[in-house]
Amino acid sequence: MNKTLNYIREKFFSSPIDAFLTISISYLIYLTIPPLLDWMFISATFSGESKKECVSGGACWVFVKIWFNRFLYGMYPNDEVWRVNLPFGILVVSIIVYRFLNEKYKKYLFLFLIIPFPILSLMLFSGGFLGLMPVETREWGGLFLTLVISIFAIIFCFPLGVLLAMGRRSNLPVVRYFSVGFIEFWRGVPLITVLFMAGVMFPLLLPAGTNMDKLVRVIIAITLFEAAYMAEVVRGGLQAVGRGQYDASKAIGMGYWKSHIFIILPQALKLVIPGIANTFIALFKDTPLVFVVGLLEILGMVNLAKTNPAWLGMATEGYVFVALVYWIFCFAMSRYSLSIEEKLKTTN
Amino acid sequence: MKNIMKAIGSLSVLAFVLTACGDGGGAKKTTSTLDTTKSQGFVKCGVSQGVPGFSNADASGNWTGIDVDVCRAVAAAVLGDASKVKYTGLSAKERFTALQAGEIDILSRNTTWTLERDASIGLTFVGVNFYDGQGFMVRKSTGLKSVNDFKNGVKVCTNLGTTTELNMADFFKSKGVKYEPVVFEKADEVVQAYDAGRCDTYTTDKSALAAQSTKMKDPTEHVVLPETISKEPLGPVVRQGDSKWEDVVRWSLNVFIEAEEYGVNSGNIDSMKESKNPAIQRIVGAEGTKNGEALGLDNQWSYRIIKQIGNYGESYKRNLADTNIMPERGPNQLWTKGGILYVPPVR
Numbered sequence: 239m240n241k242t243l244n245y246i247r248e249k250f251f252s253s254p255i256d257a258f259l260t261i262s263i264s265y266l267i268y269l270t271i272p273p274l275l276d277w278m279f280i281s282a283t284f285s286g287e288s289k290k291e292c293v294s295g296g297a298c299w300v301f302v303k304i305w306f307n308r309f310l311y312g313m314y315p316n317d318e319v320w321r322v323n324l325p326f327g328i329l330v331v332s333i334i335v336y337r338f339l340n341e342k343y344k345k346y347l348f349l350f351l352i353i354p355f356p357i358l359s360l361m362l363f364s365g366g367f368l369g370l371m372p373v374e375t376r377e378w379g380g381l382f383l384t385l386v387i388s389i390f391a392i393i394f395c396f397p398l399g400v401l402l403a404m405g406r407r408s409n410l411p412v413v414r415y416f417s418v419g420f421i422e423f424w425r426g427v428p429l430i431t432v433l434f435m436a437g438v439m440f441p442l443l444l445p446a447g448t449n450m451d452k453l454v455r456v457i458i459a460i461t462l463f464e465a466a467y468m469a470e471v472v473r474g475g476l477q478a479v480g481r482g483q484y485d486a487s488k489a490i491g492m493g494y495w496k497s498h499i500f501i502i503l504p505q506a507l508k509l510v511i512p513g514i515a516n517t518f519i520a521l522f523k524d525t526p527l528v529f530v531v532g533l534l535e536i537l538g539m540v541n542l543a544k545t546n547p548a549w550l551g552m553a554t555e556g557y558v559f560v561a562l563v564y565w566i567f568c569f570a571m572s573r574y575s576l577s578i579e580e581k582l583k584t585t586n
Numbered sequence: 587m588k589n590i591m592k593a594i595g596s597l598s599v600l601a602f603v604l605t606a607c608g609d610g611g612g613a614k615k616t617t618s619t620l621d622t623t624k625s626q627g628f629v630k631c632g633v634s635q636g637v638p639g640f641s642n643a644d645a646s647g648n649w650t651g652i653d654v655d656v657c658r659a660v661a662a663a664v665l666g667d668a669s670k671v672k673y674t675g676l677s678a679k680e681r682f683t684a685l686q687a688g689e690i691d692i693l694s695r696n697t698t699w700t701l702e703r704d705a706s707i708g709l710t711f712v713g714v715n716f717y718d719g720q721g722f723m724v725r726k727s728t729g730l731k732s733v734n735d736f737k738n739g740v741k742v743c744t745n746l747g748t749t750t751e752l753n754m755a756d757f758f759k760s761k762g763v764k765y766e767p768v769v770f771e772k773a774d775e776v777v778q779a780y781d782a783g784r785c786d787t788y789t790t791d792k793s794a795l796a797a798q799s800t801k802m803k804d805p806t807e808h809v810v811l812p813e814t815i816s817k818e819p820l821g822p823v824v825r826q827g828d829s830k831w832e833d834v835v836r837w838s839l840n841v842f843i844e845a846e847e848y849g850v851n852s853g854n855i856d857s858m859k860e861s862k863n864p865a866i867q868r869i870v871g872a873e874g875t876k877n878g879e880a881l882g883l884d885n886q887w888s889y890r891i892i893k894q895i896g897n898y899g900e901s902y903k904r905n906l907a908d909t910n911i912m913p914e915r916g917p918n919q920l921w922t923k924g925g926i927l928y929v930p931p932v933r
Binding site: 304305307308312313314315316374376434437438439441442444449452529530531532534538541542543544545546547548550551553 | 635636637638639642643644645646647672673674675676677679680683684686687688689774797798800801905909910911
């Protein structure tokens with residue numbers, strides 16, 4: 239008992255300022271947490287079919303329940319959602335299996351995941367073959383769209399960023415100036431402007447009759463934008479690799495590409511894992527901006543749902559739900575990058 | 587230095603190639619939208635990203651609303667099935683370019699008909715399906731009965747950077763009343779501020795006032811003042827220079843409204859076939875009527891609109907009255923019943 243008291247005194251009340259902070263923070267917690275818990279759980283309504291059932295004054299989770307499929311899949315036809323679930327299910331299983339596979343098979347699984355898998359998934363999402371009902375991209379939405387945009391942008395922006403980073407350090411002036419120009423251009427414009435150009439202005443420049451899917455345009459725009467940031471992160475890593483590594487790889491007869499692929503990049507990328515993870519998380523959280531070109535990702539779907547005459551006034555519940563979804567994904571990405579860092583840790 | 591020149595040289599070649607690629611833009615399609623719509627089998631309709639009662643999705647992903655019904659009417663007329671519509675949710679900023687670029691063929695997204703929009707951006711408004719206008723909401727306890735009762739120092743809650751804010755400024759200036767604007771970015775914030783008593787009145791389009799009031803603690807405490815301080819005629823828009831398509835959309839809307847005038851609705855249209863009134867005979871597509879042919883459609887086009895969607899009054903009731911968004915029809919009542927809804931005769 240005395241031990242506990244001593245501990246509390248030492249940690250929380252060691253000086254008048256500490257005591258003051260402890261008391262005021264406790265008071266703040268007392269003021270905010272119980273009403274929050276009460277709103278979220280105790281007086282919340284979980285069962286029911288409409289807004290009328292929410293009379294308790296707490297959160298109305300019925301809203302999220304009824305709209306759940308829309309928040310997850312957008313306007314994707316309800317009978318076809320297995321076509322979305324299947325590839326994402328395979329992706330999750332593969333990522334888990336990947337951790338336990340031995341090195342020999344890992345390579346194959348990795349190659350499968352980055353080349354045939356995205357193509358097959360896209361075919362399944364859009365349908366139109368083997369009797370599968372075609373589903374146009376305008377019907378894609380919700381969390382599904384958020385993930386499609388971020389996963390494809392991540393897959394494409396990473397190699398492009400690495401190439402740009404190498405280009406910026408190249409001795410060939412055309413390559414160097416092009417890379418510098420590209421990076422500075424895309425870093426200098428706000429993402430919302432880029433999306434607006436891709437979504438709204440670009441179709442006006444195309445010859446009449448030709449049309450490029452809006453989702454494709456948006457993914458390309460986000461990819462180019464994020465590649466510029468990725469390039470600068472990777473360049474930081476390239477600079478941190480010692481001069482000796484470059485000289486040594488040259489000395490054993492390796493050319494530019496060989497030395498970069500086998501010696502320089504593995505070391506450089508390892509150093510900048512936190513920066514890369516940062517860029518990916520930022521990219522993921524930038525996706526709600528596609529709202530300006532009329533794509534309804536998860537936040538857009540919540541905004542649409544809350545304007546339904548039968549569900550007016552449900553904004554808070556919707557936003558809390560979206561915040562939770564975003565937090566889960568961002569936290570998972572952050573943990574995953576930490577575990578990779580741990581695994582690749584070597585003492586230099 | 588030489589290297590820099592080389593780089594500039596190659597970049598300008600690249601720029602030249604890119605500009606050359608862009609040159610084909612702006613050329614107009616020569617085929618009519620009516621023919622392409624018939625061959626592709628669906629109507630491409632641009633709607634909002636959620637405006638209560640006008641265009642909205644429900645939890646099963648179906649679009650509903652009074653603006654949506656215009657697109658459904660065109661689909662019923664042209665393709666025979668009101669459900670053959672592909673909807674694209676558009677933000678206010680991109681709506682006109684989406685129409686110009688051919689991403690959509692009808693823009694039905696509570697768009698105000700103004701001279702500038704009609705004349706300068708290559709678009710044509712085909713009619714009005716809702717007469718909106720800016721109004722004021724106050725607490726019943728204030729006892730205010732009219733906008734003329736506002737006194738100096740009145741606090742007004744509204745949205746930031748919209749025409750609403752400008753209309754409000756014009757209005758108070760003309761009345762010589764000093765007011766204090768309290769502006770917010772989002773409609774939700776405005777409503778909360780007003781509900782919390784931070785302002786004496788809340789102003790926005792009348793179609794939104796009633797809908798927003800359902801978010802308040804006690805909606806019955808508030809009342810919308812009778813005056814309207816701006817004109818906001820909302821209607822569907824098509825591309826300029828395609829008169830066949832323009833006519834189809836215009837007359838689909840007109841017959842939709844005229845059917846209500848003659849009492850033809852989705853329930854009684856089959857029995858109305860017996861009617862002796864020539865105007866009704868034209869709506870139900872009785873023998874000898876030639877309206878459909880003139881539009882490039884068959885003569886049952888108007889019958890299908892009313893049968894599948896109902897007339898304007900039914901659509902209004904379903905989307906705006908039953909949902910308590912705007913229970914009173916006000917100016918959106920037929921001209922025969924004291925409103926200003928008046929369409930040219932369908933003959």
